Amino acid sequence: AQPIRIALIPGDGVGGEVLAEALPCLEWARNRGRALETVTFPYGADHYLATGETLPDSAFTDLRDHFDAILFGAVGDPRVPDGRHAEEILLRLRRDLELTVNFRPCPPFLSVARTVDIEVFRENTEGSYCLQGSTEVGRAVDLSVHTEPAVRRLLQAAFARAASLGRPLTLAHKANVLKHGHGLWMRVFEELRAAHPEVNARGMHADALLCALVQDPTPFGLIAADNYLGDLISDLCAAFIGGMGVAPSISFAPHRPHRCAVLAEPVHGSAPDIAGQGLANPVGMLLSTALLFRYLGWEPEAAALETAVSDALAAGAKTRDLGGTLSTAAMGRAIRERF
Amino acid sequence: AQPIRIALIPGDGVGGEVLAEALPCLEWARNRGRALETVTFPYGADHYLATGETLPDSAFTDLRDHFDAILFGAVGDPRVPDGRHAEEILLRLRRDLELTVNFRPCPPFLSVARTVDIEVFRENTEGSYCLQGSTEVGRAVDLSVHTEPAVRRLLQAAFARAASLGRPLTLAHKANVLKHGHGLWMRVFEELRAAHPEVNARGMHADALLCALVQDPTPFGLIAADNYLGDLISDLCAAFIGGMGVAPSISFAPHRPHRCAVLAEPVHGSAPDIAGQGLANPVGMLLSTALLFRYLGWEPEAAALETAVSDALAAGAKTRDLGGTLSTAAMGRAIRERF
Ligand SMILES: CC(C)[C@H](C(=O)O)[C@@H](O)C(=O)O
Ligand SMILES: CC(C)[C@H](C(=O)O)[C@@H](O)C(=O)O
Numbered sequence: 001a002q003p004i005r006i007a008l009i010p011g012d013g014v015g016g017e018v019l020a021e022a023l024p025c026l027e028w029a030r031n032r033g034r035a036l037e038t039v040t041f042p043y044g045a046d047h048y049l050a051t052g053e054t055l056p057d058s059a060f061t062d063l064r065d066h067f068d069a070i071l072f073g074a075v076g077d078p079r080v081p082d083g084r085h086a087e088e089i090l091l092r093l094r095r096d097l098e099l100t101v102n103f104r105p106c107p108p109f110l111s112v113a114r115t116v117d118i119e120v121f122r123e124n125t126e127g128s129y130c131l132q133g134s135t136e137v138g139r140a141v142d143l144s145v146h147t148e149p150a151v152r153r154l155l156q157a158a159f160a161r162a163a164s165l166g167r168p169l170t171l172a173h174k175a176n177v178l179k180h181g182h183g184l185w186m187r188v189f190e191e192l193r194a195a196h197p198e199v200n201a202r203g204m205h206a207d208a209l210l211c212a213l214v215q216d217p218t219p220f221g222l223i224a225a226d227n228y229l230g231d232l233i234s235d236l237c238a239a240f241i242g243g244m245g246v247a248p249s250i251s252f253a254p255h256r257p258h259r260c261a262v263l264a265e266p267v268h269g270s271a272p273d274i275a276g277q278g279l280a281n282p283v284g285m286l287l288s289t290a291l292l293f294r295y296l297g298w299e300p301e302a303a304a305l306e307t308a309v310s311d312a313l314a315a316g317a318k319t320r321d322l323g324g325t326l327s328t329a330a331m332g333r334a335i336r337e338r339f
Numbered sequence: 340a341q342p343i344r345i346a347l348i349p350g351d352g353v354g355g356e357v358l359a360e361a362l363p364c365l366e367w368a369r370n371r372g373r374a375l376e377t378v379t380f381p382y383g384a385d386h387y388l389a390t391g392e393t394l395p396d397s398a399f400t401d402l403r404d405h406f407d408a409i410l411f412g413a414v415g416d417p418r419v420p421d422g423r424h425a426e427e428i429l430l431r432l433r434r435d436l437e438l439t440v441n442f443r444p445c446p447p448f449l450s451v452a453r454t455v456d457i458e459v460f461r462e463n464t465e466g467s468y469c470l471q472g473s474t475e476v477g478r479a480v481d482l483s484v485h486t487e488p489a490v491r492r493l494l495q496a497a498f499a500r501a502a503s504l505g506r507p508l509t510l511a512h513k514a515n516v517l518k519h520g521h522g523l524w525m526r527v528f529e530e531l532r533a534a535h536p537e538v539n540a541r542g543m544h545a546d547a548l549l550c551a552l553v554q555d556p557t558p559f560g561l562i563a564a565d566n567y568l569g570d571l572i573s574d575l576c577a578a579f580i581g582g583m584g585v586a587p588s589i590s591f592a593p594h595r596p597h598r599c600a601v602l603a604e605p606v607h608g609s610a611p612d613i614a615g616q617g618l619a620n621p622v623g624m625l626l627s628t629a630l631l632f633r634y635l636g637w638e639p640e641a642a643a644l645e646t647a648v649s650d651a652l653a654a655g656a657k658t659r660d661l662g663g664t665l666s667t668a669a670m671g672r673a674i675r676e677r678f
Contacts, residue, residue, distance in 0.1 A: 076515070083515045128483075133519035138487035140519040144467075148477035174567070176415070176422045180472035180479035207574035208608075214553055214578035228513070232571065235546035239553035269547075
């Protein structure tokens, strides 16, 4: 069989530090007989500042047509205050690879207080992330664009998962204000709800949902949301599992429009304030790698990696953000030695 | 002196039940020598369904030109699924009276776990609440419109308050995505920050802010946000003080374009599921009434009402939502008997 081709994009700040901890896990999977090869791409702030290039079109088409997956660190750098490179690298990959579904689970084994088991399904390509708008003197407008195919793909993925797990599904919306966009979401949601009587599904105003989540996250199962609300809700939920450093995510194109239909990245950003000091938590990155293994059909490796993370944390291995003292590399080792 | 003219709009659902508990407080203020008179307006779902009228223009101009303040219950009714009347009553009043600043404090005495002392300054008239957009086949667009005068008024109010209290101010934004609108917010924020070196002010990405708030709300002081984020963040923060039933709010026009420049309303909605059963918590409404007293310069009455609420809660007087057994009316009495 052809090897799975995985593109590595470390990006900025702590991106490279946490991605470095994933590499031995890929090596381990290869040693267990998984055919894979990797190529590292240099795109990020350093490359942009040195060359003026964000993500060249030739690199984009190479990624799109000659790779199966992307493992992504993080982008964002204070030397690029308008975030142009983040937009043209990460947001472009999500959009132009049509990675509609951003799956952001809060695994129960990470729970810090009450046991949560929430999975956020975030639409990943449009809404407020269409980056359309205008600035005139004293007046600024942003557009939020929602299209039925993307909304339907996201909700279908969420309903399918809710049905297979037998868990409740909540749609976050503010249709009483965002009449058009969230009106479309409600219409497709109601249609799928009628088609899936086995799923306990309901819509909830996003404001009331945030209050209810903070008061008690335990009754929630799956949460579906548009791009902006999904961004906010998934970060909020990260607080239930120890913060941004541990939260994993994977984005995929259920309709597989291109060879490259999946990108795994931690929920956290490039964290420039702690970059280069070995302070970053690699758990979010490693759990995202496990999600990629599962996506590729490598369930034993996915489960082994998740168990190793869970066991390491249970044994007290912790980075600074979790109140421990381990460096990024030491935490990575503490996890891998449990394979 | 001319009496203060207060318009009462009970609205829908529990709106009338909670507003009923505020009336004896107005009466009490009058008995203490505060010159006030009230007029009740019938606008809400019942009136709309019976007459087709939401808020007639004649009533709007009457409110605008012949009243000093509005005390509002809540609007929203499942019999008006598109929420048209809520839009044409509440959102119109906020917008056309130019009530830019929606002040939503989380008073420390309401704290349920850790002691919080957060005040949300929500822009109240524009952003995603401009209600502009379009729906075509399979494609829906909402606009978010921000203008410099409103952004500046909101931020000026927040900076002035932060300066007078000596407390930190955080601007919630997502300027890395909402380039235009939040770009404008950042520009005005940086300008005011330079003009107020005495205020410890910083911007924070809204997603990271939600995570940080849930992990530990105690370091936060004032939070300024646009209309949509302010809606979400104020409801999230209500979870720190016992939920939506107790959270107060007051909206005002710092530039006083009209005689009527203030509207007080609880943060909660009309709660149709519990309406008419005496289950609603009047605390949010009564604390909003206290905010109105303070706005009118009636500080002793404001403080007395807040102390009465605080003492009643401390003595164990609680409605269902707080784990108690008192009805709306019994809770109102338990508070008033402490005047
Ligand atoms: C870096 C930023 C553009 C990104 C987003 O808003 O999607 C991040 O917050 C995330 O959640 O992956
Ligand atoms: C009822 C609704 C339109 C309103 C809003 O979104 O502003 C409410 O949630 C609030 O916060 O006052």
